[in-house]
Amino acid sequence: MDSMGSMTNDPSFEDVLAAAERIRGVVHRTPVMSSSAIDGIAGARLFFKCENLQKVGAFKARGAGNAVLALDEAAARRGVATHSSGNHAAALALAARTRGIAAHIVMPRTAPPVKRAAVEGYGARIRTCEPTLAAREEALAAVVATTGATFVHPYDEPLVIAGQGTAALELLTDVPELEAVMGPVGGGGLMSGTAIAVAGSRPEVAVWGAEPAAADDAFRSLRDGRRYPPLAPTSIADGLLTALSDRTFRILSARLAGILTVSETGIVRAMRLLWERMKLVVEPSGAVPLAAVLEHRERFAGRRVGLIISGGNVDLERLPW
Amino acid sequence: MDSMGSMTNDPSFEDVLAAAERIRGVVHRTPVMSSSAIDGIAGARLFFKCENLQKVGAFKARGAGNAVLALDEAAARRGVATHSSGNHAAALALAARTRGIAAHIVMPRTAPPVKRAAVEGYGARIRTCEPTLAAREEALAAVVATTGATFVHPYDEPLVIAGQGTAALELLTDVPELEAVMGPVGGGGLMSGTAIAVAGSRPEVAVWGAEPAAADDAFRSLRDGRRYPPLAPTSIADGLLTALSDRTFRILSARLAGILTVSETGIVRAMRLLWERMKLVVEPSGAVPLAAVLEHRERFAGRRVGLIISGGNVDLERLPW
Numbered sequence: 101m102d103s104m105g106s107m108t109n110d111p112s113f114e115d116v117l118a119a120a121e122r123i124r125g126v127v128h129r130t131p132v133m134s135s136s137a138i139d140g141i142a143g144a145r146l147f148f149k150c151e152n153l154q155k156v157g158a159f160k161a162r163g164a165g166n167a168v169l170a171l172d173e174a175a176a177r178r179g180v181a182t183h184s185s186g187n188h189a190a191a192l193a194l195a196a197r198t199r200g201i202a203a204h205i206v207m208p209r210t211a212p213p214v215k216r217a218a219v220e221g222y223g224a225r226i227r228t229c230e231p232t233l234a235a236r237e238e239a240l241a242a243v244v245a246t247t248g249a250t251f252v253h254p255y256d257e258p259l260v261i262a263g264q265g266t267a268a269l270e271l272l273t274d275v276p277e278l279e280a281v282m283g284p285v286g287g288g289g290l291m292s293g294t295a296i297a298v299a300g301s302r303p304e305v306a307v308w309g310a311e312p313a314a315a316d317d318a319f320r321s322l323r324d325g326r327r328y329p330p331l332a333p334t335s336i337a338d339g340l341l342t343a344l345s346d347r348t349f350r351i352l353s354a355r356l357a358g359i360l361t362v363s364e365t366g367i368v369r370a371m372r373l374l375w376e377r378m379k380l381v382v383e384p385s386g387a388v389p390l391a392a393v394l395e396h397r398e399r400f401a402g403r404r405v406g407l408i409i410s411g412g413n414v415d416l417e418r419l420p421w
Numbered sequence: 422m423d424s425m426g427s428m429t430n431d432p433s434f435e436d437v438l439a440a441a442e443r444i445r446g447v448v449h450r451t452p453v454m455s456s457s458a459i460d461g462i463a464g465a466r467l468f469f470k471c472e473n474l475q476k477v478g479a480f481k482a483r484g485a486g487n488a489v490l491a492l493d494e495a496a497a498r499r500g501v502a503t504h505s506s507g508n509h510a511a512a513l514a515l516a517a518r519t520r521g522i523a524a525h526i527v528m529p530r531t532a533p534p535v536k537r538a539a540v541e542g543y544g545a546r547i548r549t550c551e552p553t554l555a556a557r558e559e560a561l562a563a564v565v566a567t568t569g570a571t572f573v574h575p576y577d578e579p580l581v582i583a584g585q586g587t588a589a590l591e592l593l594t595d596v597p598e599l600e601a602v603m604g605p606v607g608g609g610g611l612m613s614g615t616a617i618a619v620a621g622s623r624p625e626v627a628v629w630g631a632e633p634a635a636a637d638d639a640f641r642s643l644r645d646g647r648r649y650p651p652l653a654p655t656s657i658a659d660g661l662l663t664a665l666s667d668r669t670f671r672i673l674s675a676r677l678a679g680i681l682t683v684s685e686t687g688i689v690r691a692m693r694l695l696w697e698r699m700k701l702v703v704e705p706s707g708a709v710p711l712a713a714v715l716e717h718r719e720r721f722a723g724r725r726v727g728l729i730i731s732g733g734n735v736d737l738e739r740l741p742w
Contacts, residue, residue, distance in 0.1 A: 131452060133474070152700045153454070372737065379473045379702040379733035412700035416693065416742060 110351055111258040113300025116265035116293060119166040123263060126169065126198060127161045130154050130267070132274045132406075137377045142393050145404045147278065148374075149271040152382050152412025156190040156222075158339075159267050159290055159410050160254075164191035166263030167252045168199050176201050178248035183236045185211035186339060187411055188254035193224035204249050206239045214415065255289025256345035265293025271406045272302050280400065283408035284388040285309035285318045285359060286340035288348025290410060295355035309352065309359040310392035312337045312367060318344055319359040322352060336364055336420055339385035339411065360399075362391040368420045370394060374409070383414040431672055432579040434621025437586035437614060440487040444584060447490065447519060448482045451475050451588070453595045453727075458698045463714050466725045468599065469695075470592040473703050473733025477511040477543075479660075480588050480611055480731050481575075485512035487584030488573045489520050497522050499569035504550075504557045506532035507660060508732055509575035514543035525570050527560045535736065576610025577666035586614025592727045593623050601721065604729035605709040606630035606639045606680055607661040609669025611731060616676035630673065630680040631713035633658045633688060639665050640680040643673060657685055657741055660706035660732065681720075683712035689741045691715060695730070704735040 130150045139145055151159040168180060179202030182192050189205045196203035203224040207216060208231035219226060229239035244251055252260065267290075268281055281298055285291050295307045311319050312335035317328045321344055330343035344352065352359075362370075371387035374380050389407040393400050451471045460466055472480040489501060500523030503513050510526045517524035524545040528537060529552035540547060550560035565572055573581065588611075589602055602619055606612050609630075616628045632640050633656035638649045642665055651664035665673065673680075683691075692708035695701050710728040714721050 157700060375702050375737060379478060381696050381700040381702060416696060416740070419737070419740070421737060 109258065110347060111262040111265070111293070111296060113296055115258065115262035116269060116297045116300065119162070119259070119262040120266040120269055122169045123162060123165040123266065126165050128154050129270055132271060133378060133380070135378050138373055138390070141373070142400070143397055144393060144400045144402060146390070146393065147271070147275045147404070147406045148378070149267055149406060149408045150380065151267055152380060152386055152409050156187060156194050157411055157413040158187035158191065159264055159408070160187040160191035161194065162266050163260035163263035163289060163293070164188060164195045164252065165198075167257060167259040168192070168195035168201070170259050171250060175250050178250065179204060180252050181240060181243045181247070181249040182206070182252050182254065183240045184254055185215050187413060189215075189219045189224070190222060192252055193219050193222035197223045202247070202249065204243045204247060206236055206243060208236065255287035255342070256347050261289050261293045261296070261348070261351075263293065264290045265297035267408055268294040268297040269301065271408070272298065272305070275404070275406060277404055278302070278305055278406045279403045280306040280308060280357075281406040281408070282308040282310055282389040282392060284337070284340055284385050284410050285311045285352070286385065287342040288318065288344040288352050290408065291356065292348045292351040294408065295351060299355060306357040307355060308357050308392070310389040311359050311361050312340060312388060313361040313363055315341050316361045318352070319361050321349055322356065322359055325353070335367070337367055337385040337388055339383065340388065360392040360396050362388055362395050366391040366395045372421055380409070381412045381414065382409050383411045384420070386410045386412060430579070431668060432583040432586070432614070432617060434617055436579065436583035437590060437618045437621065440483070440580070440583040441587045441590055443490045444483060444486040444587065447486050449475050450591055453592060454699060454701070456699050459694055459711070462694070463721070464718055465714060465721045465723060467711070467714065468592070468596045468725070468727045469699070470588055470727060470729045471701065472588055473701060473707055473730050477508060477515050478732055478734040479508035479512065480585055480729070481508040481512035482515065483587050484581035484584035484610060484614070485509060485516040485573060486519070488578060488580040489513070489516035489522070491580050492571060496571050499571065500525060501573050502561060502564045502568070502570040503527070503573050503575065504561045505575055506536050508734060510536075510540050510545070511543060513573055514540050514545035518544045523568070523570065525564045525568060527557055527564060529557065576608035576663070577668055582610050582614045582617070582669070582672075584614065585611045586618035588729055589615040589618040590622065592729070593619065593626070596725070596727060598725055599623070599626055599727045600724045601627040601629060602727040602729070603629040603631055603710040603713060605658070605661055605706050605731050606632045606673070607706065608663040609639060609665045609673050611729065612677065613669045613672040615729065616672060620676060627678040628676060629678050629713070631710045632680050632682050633661055633709060634682040634684055636662050637682045639673070640682050642670055643677065643680055646674070656688070658688055658706040658709055660704065661709065681713040681717050683709055683716050687712040687716045693742055701730070702733045702735065703730050704732045705741070707731045707733065
C-alpha cells in the first residue's frame with residue numbers, strides 16, 4: 101500500500117513555509133504563554149507554545165491539515181485514511197471535513213469510547229479491527245483498496261512533518277531571542293518538523309527532544325545510532341509510546357542537540373505545575389518538555405527556552421494525582 | 422475604622438480609565454478566546470475574557486493593584502490590610518509586594534492550608550482569627566489600629582471597583598462588535614466595574630450578571646429592590662457566596678440588564694466544557710456565565726456575547742465530576 105507519495109524525500113524548510121501558507125486560517129495560530137512562577141522554579145525563561153489550544157487539542161491538526169490540503173482534486177475526492185486512536189485520527193477527520201472529503205479511520209475495538217466519539221463527532225467513518233498490528237494494517241489496506249483513499253501516516257510522511265514544523269515557525273517569530281527549543285518525541289514527526297523549521301530560520305538555536313525514561317527508545321536510538329523498537333507501554337505520556345520511523349530517525353539523528361529523558365513523577369509534577377500555575381489543561385505528553393527543563397536544570401539555567409506543549413486531551417475522570 | 426476614603430462617591434468611567442493607566446504593566450492584559458465547539462452548543466458567538474490567566478489566577482489582581490498603586494507615599498508606607506481567605510487576599514498581597522509595602526491579611530483559622538500558603542507565598546503577614554464575622558472585624562480593626570495600614574475592601578471600595586472594570590474595557594477593545602457582556606456576581610465588585618466600563622464606552626451593549634440559583638441573593642435583591650443577606654453557602658461556586666454592599670447594590674440596580682440564575686449541574690457542565698473544549702482550568706465561579714448562556718439560550722441565540730471567566734483557582738484534588 102502506498103503512502104501519499106507526493107513527497108518522497110525528507111521535507112525541506114521551504115516545505116515548512118509552504119505548509120504554513122497552506123494551513124493559514126484552517127488551524128489556530130496558538131498563543132505563546134509564560135509564567136514568572138514557573139520561571140522561578142526552573143531558573144530559566146520559558147516560553148510555552150500552547151498547542152493544547154490548537155484545533156482538536158493538539159499540534160496534529162497542523163500536519164493532517166497540510167496533508168489533506170495538499171491533495172490534488174482527484175485524490176481528494178477519494179478521501180483519506182489512517183490507523184490511529186489518538187490525536188492524529190481526530191486531526192485527520194477534522195481536516196477532511198473542512199475540505200469536504202471522506203476520512204476513514206481504522207481503530208482497534210479496544211479504543212476508549214471517548215476517543216471513538218471524538219473522531220465520529222468530526223464525521224469520520226470508523227472501521228473497527230482487532231487490537232493487533234497485523235489486523236490494523238490489513239484493515240487499512242482493505243479500506244484503501246476499496247475506496248482509493250490516500251493513507252496519511254501519523255508521522256512518517258513528509259507533508260505531515262512539514263505541517264508540524266509550523267508551530268516552531270510561529271514560536272520563533274513570536275519570541276525571536278530564543279536560545280533553545282524543546283518538544284516531546286514519540287514517533288518523531290513533531291520534532292523532525294521543528295528541527296527543520298529551526299534550522300531554516302534560526303540555525304543557532306539548539307533543538308532538544310524530551311522523552312519519558314520509561315519509553316526512551318528514541319533516546320537510545322540516537323545514542324547508539326540504530327533504531328530500537330518501542331517499549332511496552334509503561335509511561336503516563338501515552339502520546340509518546342510510538343517508535344521513530346527510518347525517516348524521523350534520520351532527521352532527528354542529523355539535527356537534534358540531543359534527547360533528554362524524564363521520570364514519571366517528573367512528568368506528573370510538570371503537568372500539575374502547568375495546570376495550577378498557568379491554568380492550562382495539558383496532557384502528560386505535553387508536560388514532558390517542562391519536566392526535562394526541571395530535571396536537567398544545569399543545561400538550561402538562565403536560558404530562554406521555547407517549549408512546545410503538544411496537546412491537552414486528557415481524561416478528566418482519571419487525573420494522575 | 423475607615424476604608425480607604427480616597428473616593429467616597431461611586432466610581433466613574435474616568436476612574437476606570439485611570440485604573441487601566443495605573444495598572445498597565447502590573448497586571449496581565451489577558452487574552453480573549455473562543456471555541457467553535459462551544460459556540461455550536463450554545464447557539465451563540467461567545468468571547469471569553471480569560472481572567473483565569475490573570476496574575477494570582479483571578480480578576481482580583483486588577484482591583485487590588487489599582488487600590489495599592491493609588492495610595493499616596495505616606496499611606497503606602499503604612500501598608501494595606503484586608504480580611505479574606507480567597508483571591509482578593511492573594512491579589513492584595515501580590516500588589517503590596519510589587520509596590521514594596523506590607524500586606525496584613527486576616528484569615529479564619531479554618532481557611533484551607535493551600536490558600537494560606539498562597540498568600541504567604543506573596544509575602545503577606547497573616548493574622549489568624551476565629552471563623553466568625555465579629556472576630557474577623559475585630560482582628561482587622563486591631564491590625565489597622567496597630568499598623569496604620571489602609572483597609573482595602575474586596576468589593577465595597579471605589580478604587581477596587583474601578584480596577585475590576587478594566588477587564589471589560591479590554592474585552593470591548595478586542596471584540597468591538599459585542600452585543601452583550603456577562604460576568605458572575607458575588608459581592609458585585611466585578612460587575613459594578615464592568616457596567617461602568619461598558620456604559621462609558623459602548624452604552625448600547627447590555628450587561629448581565631450571572632449567579633448560582635443556590636446563592637441568588639443578588640438576583641432577589643435586584644428583583645425586589647431591597648438588599649438581601651447572603652444565603653447559607655450551598656453553591657459549588659464558592660467565590661459567589663458574598664452579598665452585595667449598599668454601593669454595589671445601587672450600581673447594579675441602576676445599570677444591569679438583569680441577573681440570570683443557573684443550576685449547580687449547569688455550573689459543573691459549563692466548567693467541564695471549558696476544561697475539555699478550551700483546555701482552560703476555570704474555577705466554578707468562572708463557569709457561571711457560560712452556564713447562564715446555556716440555561717437561558719433564547720436570550721442569547723445568535724448573539725455575540727462577551728463572558729468574563731473570573732478565575733481559575735481550584736483544588737485539583739477535589740474536582741466536581
